[in-house]
Amino acid sequence: MKIVIVGGVAGGMSAATRMRRLDESAEIVVFERGHYVSFANCGLPYYVGGVITDRAELLLQTPESLRARFRLDVRIDHEVTGIDRAGQTVSVRNTLTGEESIEGYDRLILAAGATTRSEPLDFGLATHTLRTVDDVDHIDAVLAAVDGSPSAVVIGGGFIGLEAVDNLVHRGVHVTLVQRGPQILTPLDPEMAAPVVADLRAHGVDVRLGTHVVGSDAPVDSAGTAATGLLLSDGSLVPADLVIDATGVRPDTSLAAAAGLRIGDSGGIWVDETQATSDPRIFAVGDGALKTDAVGGAGALVTMAGLANRHGRAAADTIAGRPDAAEPAVGTGIVGVFDLTVAMVGWNEQRLVAAGRAHRIVHTHPSSHAGYFPGAEQMAIKLLIDADTDAILGAQIVGGSGVDKRIDVIATAMAAGLGASALSRLELAYAPQYGSAKDAINQLGYVADNLLHGTTRSVQWHELSAELAAGASLVDVRTPAEFAAGHLPDARNLNLDELRARHAELPAGPLIVHCQVGQRGHTAARLLSQLGHDVRNLDGGYRTWLAGQA
Amino acid sequence: MKIVIVGGVAGGMSAATRMRRLDESAEIVVFERGHYVSFANCGLPYYVGGVITDRAELLLQTPESLRARFRLDVRIDHEVTGIDRAGQTVSVRNTLTGEESIEGYDRLILAAGATTRSEPLDFGLATHTLRTVDDVDHIDAVLAAVDGSPSAVVIGGGFIGLEAVDNLVHRGVHVTLVQRGPQILTPLDPEMAAPVVADLRAHGVDVRLGTHVVGSDAPVDSAGTAATGLLLSDGSLVPADLVIDATGVRPDTSLAAAAGLRIGDSGGIWVDETQATSDPRIFAVGDGALKTDAVGGAGALVTMAGLANRHGRAAADTIAGRPDAAEPAVGTGIVGVFDLTVAMVGWNEQRLVAAGRAHRIVHTHPSSHAGYFPGAEQMAIKLLIDADTDAILGAQIVGGSGVDKRIDVIATAMAAGLGASALSRLELAYAPQYGSAKDAINQLGYVADNLLHGTTRSVQWHELSAELAAGASLVDVRTPAEFAAGHLPDARNLNLDELRARHAELPAGPLIVHCQVGQRGHTAARLLSQLGHDVRNLDGGYRTWLAGQA
Numbered sequence A, B: 001m002k003i004v005i006v007g008g009v010a011g012g013m014s015a016a017t018r019m020r021r022l023d024e025s026a027e028i029v030v031f032e033r034g035h036y037v038s039f040a041n042c043g044l045p046y047y048v049g050g051v052i053t054d055r056a057e058l059l060l061q062t063p064e065s066l067r068a069r070f071r072l073d074v075r076i077d078h079e080v081t082g083i084d085r086a087g088q089t090v091s092v093r094n095t096l097t098g099e100e101s102i103e104g105y106d107r108l109i110l111a112a113g114a115t116t117r118s119e120p121l122d123f124g125l126a127t128h129t130l131r132t133v134d135d136v137d138h139i140d141a142v143l144a145a146v147d148g149s150p151s152a153v154v155i156g157g158g159f160i161g162l163e164a165v166d167n168l169v170h171r172g173v174h175v176t177l178v179q180r181g182p183q184i185l186t187p188l189d190p191e192m193a194a195p196v197v198a199d200l201r202a203h204g205v206d207v208r209l210g211t212h213v214v215g216s217d218a219p220v221d222s223a224g225t226a227a228t229g230l231l232l233s234d235g236s237l238v239p240a241d242l243v244i245d246a247t248g249v250r251p252d253t254s255l256a257a258a259a260g261l262r263i264g265d266s267g268g269i270w271v272d273e274t275q276a277t278s279d280p281r282i283f284a285v286g287d288g289a290l291k292t293d294a295v296g297g298a299g300a301l302v303t304m305a306g307l308a309n310r311h312g313r314a315a316a317d318t319i320a321g322r323p324d325a326a327e328p329a330v331g332t333g334i335v336g337v338f339d340l341t342v343a344m345v346g347w348n349e350q351r352l353v354a355a356g357r358a359h360r361i362v363h364t365h366p367s368s369h370a371g372y373f374p375g376a377e378q379m380a381i382k383l384l385i386d387a388d389t390d391a392i393l394g395a396q397i398v399g400g401s402g403v404d405k406r407i408d409v410i411a412t413a414m415a416a417g418l419g420a421s422a423l424s425r426l427e428l429a430y431a432p433q434y435g436s437a438k439d440a441i442n443q444l445g446y447v448a449d450n451l452l453h454g455t456t457r458s459v460q461w462h463e464l465s466a467e468l469a470a471g472a473s474l475v476d477v478r479t480p481a482e483f484a485a486g487h488l489p490d491a492r493n494l495n496l497d498e499l500r501a502r503h504a505e506l507p508a509g510p511l512i513v514h515c516q517v518g519q520r521g522h523t524a525a526r527l528l529s530q531l532g533h534d535v536r537n538l539d540g541g542y543r544t545w546l547a548g549q550a
């Protein structure tokens, strides 16, 4: 059995090593057009930033080490240029010598990853992507050539854009972040992304939302790197010794498409749950291949290293005759930016609304651990719940320590099919420095349980003004001191602890109560509804509402 | 409806507040024999250690605050002394005045918690428990009275014993830890507990295993606190200005038993899944009540704050007519001791062996996050798996950062019924500072998958000597440098990367391969078995074996 693999990093190399462990007799050839295999692309931004200082840390494997241990035939600087499905061969070009060759296969695994989405800008300034070891070397060279403190423009506020921003600032670069749409981190909903923008600005980043690059200060006919600044659609000129294009990626389906393999609607290579493409001798894994979306069912693009590794191994299992069917993907992601951790899984509200999918929403602002133990940090959590089944459809968390833990627990619960209200039952490890007796996750479950049973009804921050316009009255149940320190327009203050005695002062008609984060509001809503009021609680309280105004 | 609650902390007060939110008209009376309600008992050790400095942090609620917000009738310094089930009354004694009274109930909730297991020692030295605010004040007073640097003996190396040790050391106290059995932290297996002992000793703690207190240096007829040291069963005398009894707790079932309520075999109050006792008008929650064990099915004692809070709320739900059935308990626990975090869930190996339950074992030593990113810390994980169903039966983790996250993910998977090999499929949030592309949890799943499918066979550290005696040969596949730095007796060294070429040098007959942690051993085992050898991998490698020798 001869297995040829296109792409020698996450998915491809995981397939190769597992294949070897399952079949010592197989012939395994890995083609990698770049000069490095099995490298830690996820570490590249941190190498730019000087957080990772030893280049060797990113490059643990070489063709030689992989040959010694796994008897792999790894050919770097070799690009696969075409697939002859009938003949079961690929054509290959040596990128150093230009030499062309043909390689036969019994099974072919496509693990070519993703490619940048945008056309390179051409405004007299070289733009750099941040995807390969070579990219990092180029970026390094540009920064090193600048006299004094360099300036950079990062285009695109997604995961990699933000990692670039963070690391450039860490390296002493002045950074402008240009985002075409109104919001960075589009997997988040706007009220969850807003605090991240505030944090970027607090760290000196010039964030330009709803803006794009329209030109440069270079003479129109200039070539090369004559420009020193970029012109933005808002009319401003921003300094740019370095321009990083982080506008996102799309699956690299060039080989597959040219070979007539089925391509999914959302642009990835179609595969069945054993990673087989529409040609049963050809498999695809990683950023280039479609995943089944756990929320929507259809083919989804999830460009994450974990799934690439996982599905690479699964393709080898299939080829070795022990198929290991893939699960639908929940799409967990995380990014650290300055002192914030931002994590998400599943779908966001905007996407659920666009799909017309009935859902419930919970916003909370719990502590990373028991409030009475030093060092607790507050985070913001948003949970999206299927209105019909109580299934968890997605979550977003922004905060400091403990964010990664909570998203992993939710991703696990989601994958396992636990309902949102069942989060209340999870026995999460509690000692005061790690969590809370009712952990953040349990509290989400309690709130979800209350929504599920109609014990509480809530109003979202973006529904508030319409509700007030339609005649509801807003009651702030925080203390007078909290109210005085900042409050919602139109709110009247009546402290929760006085509500029982003074509720008769409240106006007739629908009430909306709120507190700082929603918790006291819930107790207020329960009380008032039992006292005969028509009452709802502002989900996430003042804090979520404020975030929504940004 | 009148609800009387015995015990005003975790379970009792959670029942009371939820009850109020569900039923504004109920009369709710809470009796607490101590002087404080709703306090953070889990924070007490850290208050002793001076980590938590503000006493008010531990005492957030008062009878007044609970009356204002929840209209609760909280009576501190009131002990419930008996239950008249026929009459539906409890008898109550005011602990300050001695005054006795009778209180009727429609529903009674018992949330009296646990009580210390041991008889107080009487060797001329006062022993202190660490369970209440008063205990902490007594401990404080003893330490403050010592001239110079105080010495303490902590009896019992369980969770609270270790928290006491850590905090006393933090406060500058010299500590001897006395443990009757051969091992501290008995929920762990010995090879997992051993590194904790090493860490305690590295922090200057005098750990005495297999030892108990037999007397003191006080004159035989002395009363009071004449002694300054304790005599141990090993013949030594250890200094003891302070003695803390942390030998463990048992459910406080005194009231329930006297009232003829059903008590379970393992000593807690029997309850059904709605927290009802054998008397449908009486409920029990928290440390005093039995839980259904998720692994064993039978009644279990799980003395954790999370479940106490959870079941308190559930009892209120039941009383309010919307029963919320309890799930079987997995029993997640965690403790921080110096720079280590120790966490566990479910059953350990010793318990599975004792119960004759067929199981598989996995030991790994993964990084808290990607090895190429600074600051990664190694942890040790042990996973116990049902040999028939692949169900997760338990886990133990010892390490630094990231331990709490991994135990929570496993506890969630276990509660949701995910199989061990399904851990490989979890999409856990990966960026290099948070995890690995194949996270620690995924790797557990991969190893479990290999055991499930017979792709790999393993040998446990404690089985090794018998296997070698029976004729197996041991092959260390690490590098010669690793071998030279320390190796197993009887091992021959043959580096993994040379195995393919030189395997013919290996002896005939069964082979056991090993590396540092098991990972290279797995690749070696796969290779050798395909080359015709009868081979197994030493689970957890040299590191687990070493830990087992302690």
Ligand SMILES: Cc1cc2nc3c(=O)[nH]c(=O)nc-3n(C[C@H](O)[C@H](O)[C@H](O)COP(=O)(O)OP(=O)(O)OC[C@H]3O[C@@H](n4cnc5c(N)ncnc54)[C@H](O)[C@@H]3O)c2cc1C
Residues within 6 Å of the ligand: A006, A007, A008, A009, A010, A011, A012, A031, A032, A033, A034, A041, A042, A043, A044, A045, A078, A079, A080, A081, A111, A112, A113, A114, A130, A131, A132, A160, A252, A255, A285, A286, A287, A288, A303, A304, A305, A306, A308, A309, B430, B431, B432
């Ligand atoms: C800067 C950066 C940071 C990232 N951070 C994270 C993170 O924190 N967490 C996370 O989960 N994911 C992260 N990712 C994404 C993650 O790296 C990818 O999801 C993963 O590497 C995809 O694996 P793959 O095998 O599909 O493709 P890749 O790992 O990209 O490998 C594809 C390889 O195929 C080669 N190739 C392409 N075409 C050919 C051809 N025709 N012939 C020969 N070789 C070819 C390419 O040169 C490339 O080396 C990051 C990516 C980047 C670039």
Ligand SMILES: Cc1cc2nc3c(=O)[nH]c(=O)nc-3n(C[C@H](O)[C@H](O)[C@H](O)COP(=O)(O)OP(=O)(O)OC[C@H]3O[C@@H](n4cnc5c(N)ncnc54)[C@H](O)[C@@H]3O)c2cc1C
Residues within 6 Å of the ligand: A430, A431, A432, B006, B007, B008, B009, B010, B011, B012, B031, B032, B033, B034, B041, B042, B043, B044, B045, B078, B079, B080, B081, B111, B112, B113, B114, B130, B131, B132, B160, B252, B255, B285, B286, B287, B288, B303, B304, B305, B306, B308, B309
């Ligand atoms: C020092 C310490 C540290 C801990 N650390 C942790 C931890 O880190 N994580 C964790 O999960 N758990 C921890 N626990 C355990 C946790 O506190 C308990 O599981 C939880 O409090 C049990 O709740 P409960 O309602 O059953 O009992 P408790 O919270 O103990 O409340 C019972 C109350 O009932 C009162 N009472 C008893 N009998 C009567 C009576 N007859 N009349 C009136 N009142 C009565 C008692 O005075 C007591 O206040 C710790 C416990 C201690 C003592």
Ligand SMILES: CC(C)(COP(=O)(O)OP(=O)(O)OC[C@H]1O[C@@H](n2cnc3c(N)ncnc32)[C@H](O)[C@@H]1OP(=O)(O)O)[C@@H](O)C(=O)NCCC(=O)NCCS
Residues within 6 Å of the ligand: A008, A009, A010, A011, A013, A014, A017, A018, A021, A037, A038, A039, A040, A041, A042, A043, A061, A305, A309, A313, B363, B364, B365, B437, B438, B443, B446, B447, B450, B517, B518, B519, B520, B522, B540
């Ligand atoms: C590293 C790489 C070459 C894969 O090598 P690999 O040997 O398959 O993977 P790992 O080193 O993670 O080891 C996993 C194997 O060890 C086994 N294993 C792990 N820990 C073990 C232990 N303690 N005991 C026994 N076996 C263990 C696993 O079961 C698995 O074997 P299997 O696939 O046969 O089940 C590939 O993942 C790669 O190139 N990664 C870098 C690129 C990348 O992922 N980039 C994106 C992220 S930055």
Ligand SMILES: CC(C)(COP(=O)(O)OP(=O)(O)OC[C@H]1O[C@@H](n2cnc3c(N)ncnc32)[C@H](O)[C@@H]1OP(=O)(O)O)[C@@H](O)C(=O)NCCC(=O)NCCS
Residues within 6 Å of the ligand: A363, A364, A365, A437, A438, A443, A446, A447, A450, A517, A518, A519, A520, A522, A540, B008, B009, B010, B011, B013, B014, B017, B018, B021, B037, B038, B039, B040, B041, B042, B043, B061, B305, B309, B313
């Ligand atoms: C604090 C204590 C009195 C319980 O009070 P409580 O109001 O029931 O609990 P919390 O303050 O945690 O609030 C939980 C409630 O707020 C709701 N809630 C939490 N966050 C919310 C949010 N953001 N929006 C809306 N509702 C929210 C929950 O749904 C829950 O209400 P429910 O039970 O009606 O569903 C009790 O747990 C206690 O005494 N604890 C201290 C003692 C202890 O636990 N010791 C052991 C550990 S140290």
